[in-house]
Amino acid sequence: MALPLPSGLAPAEVAFLCEMELVTVVPRQQLKSHELLGGPTPALRPPHRAPLPLWLALLLKRQRRANILPPPWLLPQSLEKILKYETDTPSVFSPPPPHPYPIGALPADTDHISPPFLSSSTADAPAGYLPYHWLELGEILLEACSDDIPEADKVRTLLRDLREVRISKIREVTKVLEGGGVVSLKGVGAMEVAEGRQFTVGVMDGLRKLGASRETERRRRQEDGESGGGRSDDDEMEMEME
C-alpha cells in the first residue's frame, strides 16, 4: 500500500510530469473537442495549429493523426547558442526562460503558476533558453517524432553535449554546500535534479551532522554576544540544579 520510493521524484515520475507540458501540434485529421478532467481540448481542424498536452500529442502522433512542432529552443541554432553559453561560463547554468506571466498590479491566477503548466515548449516559446523539462522533452520528441524535427541527429548530439557540460556543474555545487544555507541552482532542469538529488542531499545532510556541534556553539556564542540575558539564564539553571 505505502509507496516504497524514497522522497523526491524518480526519473519516471519526472517524465510523467513532463508529459503535462503543452506542445503545438499540426493536425492531419479533424478531431472534435473533448471534455477532459483537466479542461476541454481544442477542436482540431487541419491545417490549424493547436496547443495540446504532450501525452495527448504523442497519442495523436503515434496514430499519424498529427505532427508535433518542435519548440523553438530545440532547434540546432538555439541549442548551439545555449551550448556556447554553457561552455563559456563555468559553474553557472544558462538562464531559464523568462516567466511568461509577469506579475501585474492586481493578483492573478497566473502569478504562482510553475512548470509543467507554463507553456514553455509550444511553438510560441522563446528560443535560446532551456526550460525546466528540457532534457526529458527533447528526448521524448526525438524518440517519438524525429521526422518532425529538422536536423534531428544534430539536435541529438547537441543535447548530449549540453547534458555533459551541465552535469559537471551539478557536481560542483557540492563544493559550496556546507550543510546548510540556501544554495541557488538557477536554471537547473527537472531530470538533473532527479539525478543529482540523492547525492546532493546526502552530502548536505552528512556535512550538517558533522558540523552540528560547531553550529550550535556558534549560535550560542552569538546569543551571548547580543544580550547578556543568555548568560544569566544559564546561571539560573545552575542555581536550580543545585
Place this chain on the structure above:
Amino acid sequence: MDISDILQDLNRDPFDENYDSGHRQPSGQADLQALTRAWVNERGTIDLLRWPKDGLIERATERVKAQIEKVEELTGDMDPKTNFSLIIIQTEVERWKFLLRSYLRARIAKIDKHTLYYLSTPELQERLSETEIAYATRHQQLLHQHYLSSFLGSFPQNLQNLNDTAGGISMIGGPDEEAGVFARGLGSKEIGEEGGVYVKSRGRDADGEVEVERGEIVVARWSDIKEQVERGEMELV
C-alpha cells in the same frame, strides 16, 4: 452576493489551501495544477504536509468517478469513430488516477513510518485527513497489541510505555526536519512585491536571509523553507 464577496473572489488564489470553496467550483485545469503541486510537494520531503482543506482530493476523486461512468456509457454505443475519443478520455483518467494514488500512498508511507509522532499532538493530527487519522490510530493499536503479546507484556510495568520521555529524550521519533530539499520560488504573496521570496538560511558558519527569485531553484534545509511552502510561495521539486 454582496460587495465583500466580490472582493474576496478577486483576492482568491486557486492554489490557496485555506480558501473555503463556498462560491464556485474551481475549474478542472486549476484542480489539475493544484493536485500536481500537492503530489510533487508530498513526494519532495520526508515530512507529512497538511491535507488540502479545500476538498481538493475529494473533488478530484469525484471527477474521476464521474468520468469513469461517462466512459462506461460511451462503451455501450461502440462505433469506430468514438473509439478513439474513448482512448483519449481513458488515458487522461488513468493519469489522474496515478496522481491521486501516488499522492495517497506517499502519505501512507510517511504515516506508517512515524505513526505515534503524527498522533502525538493536536497540531500534528491536523495535518491528517479523517480517514488517515482512523487508519493511523488502528495501525498503532494493532502494533501495540502485537508488541504487548510478543514481548512488552513480559517487561516490568514501568518499562512498557512506547511514548516515554524520561531523561528528556522522547521515545517518539519524527522525520528529520533539517533534511535537505530542492525547492522553487513561486513569488511572494504580498501584493506589490516583485516576486522574490525571502527565506532564512541557517548555515554552519553564518545565518542570514536570502532572496529566492520567481522560478529559481534552490537547495535548502526543509525547516528553513517549510513556512514558504505551506503558504504557497515556494514549491518542492
